[in-house]
Amino acid sequence: MKNVSIKKSLGIHVAGRPAPSVEDGPAVSSVAALPDHIPLIKPRLLVKKGDAVNIGSPLFEDKKKPWIRFLSPGGGTVTDIEYGHRRAITRIVIETGETEEHEAFEPVDEKAAKGMDRDQVIDAMAVRGLWPLVRSLPYRTIAAPDEKPASLWVCLDPADPFQVPSTVYLKGNEPLFVSGIRILERLGVPVYVCESEQVPVESPDIRAIITHRTAGPYPAEDPGVVLYHTKKSAVENRAWFMNGQDVLLLAEGMASGRYPISRIMAVSASGNGSPAVNRCVKTRLGAPLASLLPDPETARGRRWITGGLFRGQTAEPDGFMGFYETSLLLIEDAADPELFGFLKPGARKPTASRTFLYALHKKEFTAKADMRGEERACINCGKCEQVCPVDIMVQFAYKCVYAEEIEEALMHGLLDCVECGLCTYVCPAKIELAEALKTTRRAYYEDRI
């Protein structure tokens, strides 16, 4: 087993982690698919309002690669299709019927899977709506079968503090997980399974297939970070990755012949979360956010975030969980201006620097969606560079992006960036560094493909 340890990053102690206990969520009356949460695809609708669908019926496909289909997370009627900016499809809502029908696929048992070659596995996964679970570095888009990746990474615990710990989703599912890994191995790519030092895996079956152990604070467990610190040559840059929990979906979807919709979501409210809120909920793909909370009304007026504190997006209280999202987080929103705020000693002003008294006594703090300052010009302080887990000199990479010098930005490691957001977190000029790099990277992808 290889150890990958990251020292450069900074630990950020946010209060309100979800307890490692699972509770069954309530039955839901509607579910949704959110095409605009899937990066770098151009969705084309395959249903219209009023259509009846089953669990596993195709809802939309990627215009550029029509064989990638996204299946319905619910059975019932399509009641609403919402569009956003430039008619991007934002939401396909399905009202679930009394009894939900499943589309039937041919079950692939372990023995049958063993006999499949790479193309057969990919086809089987694509038909069952499972292929989008495999994503590709560096663009973090759905993997393309014609790519020749050097490795496939399964990181058990993405260390964003508000995700479902592997101890929770693996419990009782160990054989399923192992069979999922066996299917991935049929892709003809070395499969690497990483565990986090903080969340050691107990099951001997899974221990036997773990290849890497990561140590260090967020984002040490990100597949991009692990890849950066283990790669030896440029050939290894192209890699695939998959979330730990998604391996279970893959295994279940192949074996059962049904589109798997069961998901465990982490729910937490930083600050005034109670044990009733901060826990993991066993629910289904595309569940309404409100169904994850015991008392959603009290949570209005707070910031709702799906997909993690560092990488997620703001959601509305009437929103749904996206395809890749397994966490819902409620934090405080920026509220009132503070009299002479910048002159206070700041014992309770969380910072990675040493400019507030907080530095002497770092304790858990309540997350607040506050910029804590105004945007200014970059003063070249270099704090972004000090925290980057993949050694990008962010201040220079950002200036290359700003000047539209893409070649130069690529040399600086634009494609190594793992979108962790730490540079944006520490920037005293409040520049959206990670966002700028991400936007440029995606534009570069669209240009090339």
Place this chain on the structure above:
Amino acid sequence: MGRIEKPLRTLFDRSRPYFEKGRRMERLKPFFEATETFFLYPAIPVKNQPFIRDSLDLKRYMSIVLAALMPPFLFGIYNTGFHARNVSGLSTDFMSVFGEGLIIVMPIVIVSYGVGLFWEGLFAAIRRHPISEGFLVTGLLFPLTLPPTIPLWQVAAGITFGVVIGKEIFGGTGRNLFNPALTARAFIFFAYPVQMSGDRVWVAVRDTAGNAVDAVSGATPLAIAALADPKARIEAVFADSGYTFQTLFFGNHIGSIGETSTLCILIGALILLATGIASYRIMAGGVIGAIATGLLFNYFQSPDLPAWFSINPVYHLVTGGFAFGIVYMATDPVTAPGTDRAKWVYGFLIGAIAVLVRVVNPAFPEGVMLAILFMNIFSPLMEYTETRLRIRRRIPNV
């Protein structure tokens, strides 16, 4: 708190519409925003990932630099007042000395801030960008590098040059090549040498009428060293003129307003280093560079060469503006290189060049200002070199 906060918010909320687009005072919006956010620290919702942000912002950043400038600033006021009263034979009790110092120093500071803010505001209004907090540092750094007898119109001319030519024509804060405060000083130094150097500029004395400022003679250590007999031990020459190492370290001697006390500057340096605002690499590099170059000159000392060659290198650190320059000017993040190894080289070369100019060049008694400005020019090149070296170590990913 609430009693002050509420009326302030009402006041700002009522005035805001006048500064909106299309209204009469639209152009003055940067001033309005700067004032508002000074009193009421803004709470702006985060739009993009990550959804939490560090509490450190540029207001805090620059406030800490200002706090670190307070020890030399306050001591400078005291020291200026002390020497003014001392030569006039007036009593030198603390309160009257400090009062005298305030009367001499504050006009210089006020003119520097006032005129500088005018230019900063003008450019902000035309370019429609916010007023940068960095100016608060420039506006105080500049007066501290001036002799107390400086005419106020020269302060105005200097800060104008510093802000406009040194910063704004390059595109404003973050894009300037030279440290604006030093650019301002260099302009005055070369344009009006009579008021910036020599023996008659260092002690400000008010005449009996109580307002006009006149000057009396007094030589700074740098001037003494330049003229000292090469055969004499220069430390002894200093001591004879009243400049023992202790005097030089504690700073109770004539010189530019804020630069005399190495002790106070050291306190400022500790504030900057403890908070991580200034780079220890630049400061340490500078000290090593000065001492190394001093030792090198010691090696070549001979009776035919100026007395400076033989000085104990530690004296370089406590005389003139060396400490002030290396702590406050060289560490300006915008004009210094932004990479770690380059910072060491940059600091080292500033120390080395400062001593080189001091010791070898008889035309300039002080070399720190020139050394920093000179190295400012090279800082992009150093950054470029280090980024190339670092990029070469990366596994290419395109």
